[in-house]
Amino acid sequence: MSHAASSLVVLFDIDGTLVTCHGAGRVAIVEAFAEVTGGREALEGIAFAGMTDRAIVRAGLATGSWSRGGADDEALIDEVLARYLMHLPRALSDKAPRVFPGAVTLVQHVSGRPDTAVGLGTGNIAAGAKHKLLAAGLWQRFAFGGFGSDREDRAALLEVGAQRGAAHLSRPRRETKVVIVGDTPKDVRAAQAIGARCLAVASPHYPFEALRDAGADLTVSDLADPDALAFFD
Numbered sequence: 273m274s275h276a277a278s279s280l281v282v283l284f285d286i287d288g289t290l291v292t293c294h295g296a297g298r299v300a301i302v303e304a305f306a307e308v309t310g311g312r313e314a315l316e317g318i319a320f321a322g323m324t325d326r327a328i329v330r331a332g333l334a335t336g337s338w339s340r341g342g343a344d345d346e347a348l349i350d351e352v353l354a355r356y357l358m359h360l361p362r363a364l365s366d367k368a369p370r371v372f373p374g375a376v377t378l379v380q381h382v383s384g385r386p387d388t389a390v391g392l393g394t395g396n397i398a399a400g401a402k403h404k405l406l407a408a409g410l411w412q413r414f415a416f417g418g419f420g421s422d423r424e425d426r427a428a429l430l431e432v433g434a435q436r437g438a439a440h441l442s443r444p445r446r447e448t449k450v451v452i453v454g455d456t457p458k459d460v461r462a463a464q465a466i467g468a469r470c471l472a473v474a475s476p477h478y479p480f481e482a483l484r485d486a487g488a489d490l491t492v493s494d495l496a497d498p499d500a501l502a503f504f505d
């Protein structure tokens with residue numbers, strides 16, 4: 273990657289990339305959804321990975337008819353997300369998030385790169401991202417981000433993060449390169465949609481081949497792989 277002389281914005285996904293919260297996010301959103309709609313099973317068949325929080329709630333609403341509202345009821349979605357934030361700290365406190373191997377070293381490495389802004393690019397609403405990363409001890413490492421509370425579409429929220437990163441560098445967005453670090457094909461495709469490169473980290477859910485085939489510029493089995501560091505040189 274010939275980034276040596278160019279401004280760079282790096283956006284890290286949270287769940288499955290930096291940390292696992294052991295399903296705490298799912299527990300909290302299922303509880304919130306059940307309280308607001310009465311539907312406890314609606315989210316069961318939905319794979320949350322790579323989805324924004326708002327899209328998850330909307331998908332749950334689309335699975336059935338509730339006593340209140342449907343998939344286009346924005347106020348109802350807001351209510352579920354507000355309750356989700358009430359449940360999330362307790363769900364996180366049941367078991368501390370685990371930071372994945374190599375994640376801290378990579379963030380430190382990239383943060384030390386000249387003319388580089390390091391932020392988040394995540395489908396989590398911003399307040400939820402803060403809860404998760406505070407619990408993991410990582411929140412202070414990120415100065416800005418694009419969040420699920422900024423845009424429901426993943427590519428659009430990454431673009432928001434890219435613009436904030438460019439502002440952080442006092443550079444025009446068009447003069448910055450962007451790298452997305454993520455763990456799902458959705459991350460890879462959203463990166464491509466905004467003209468960013470993508471470093472993908474494989475998992476049992478989304479193995480090496482799936483990420484490579486989606487078009488990731490580099491796929492690693494974990495972030496401790498030296499190739500992950502070298503990707504930013």
Ligand SMILES: [Mg+2]
Nearest residue numbers: 285287288455
């Ligand atoms: Mg993820």
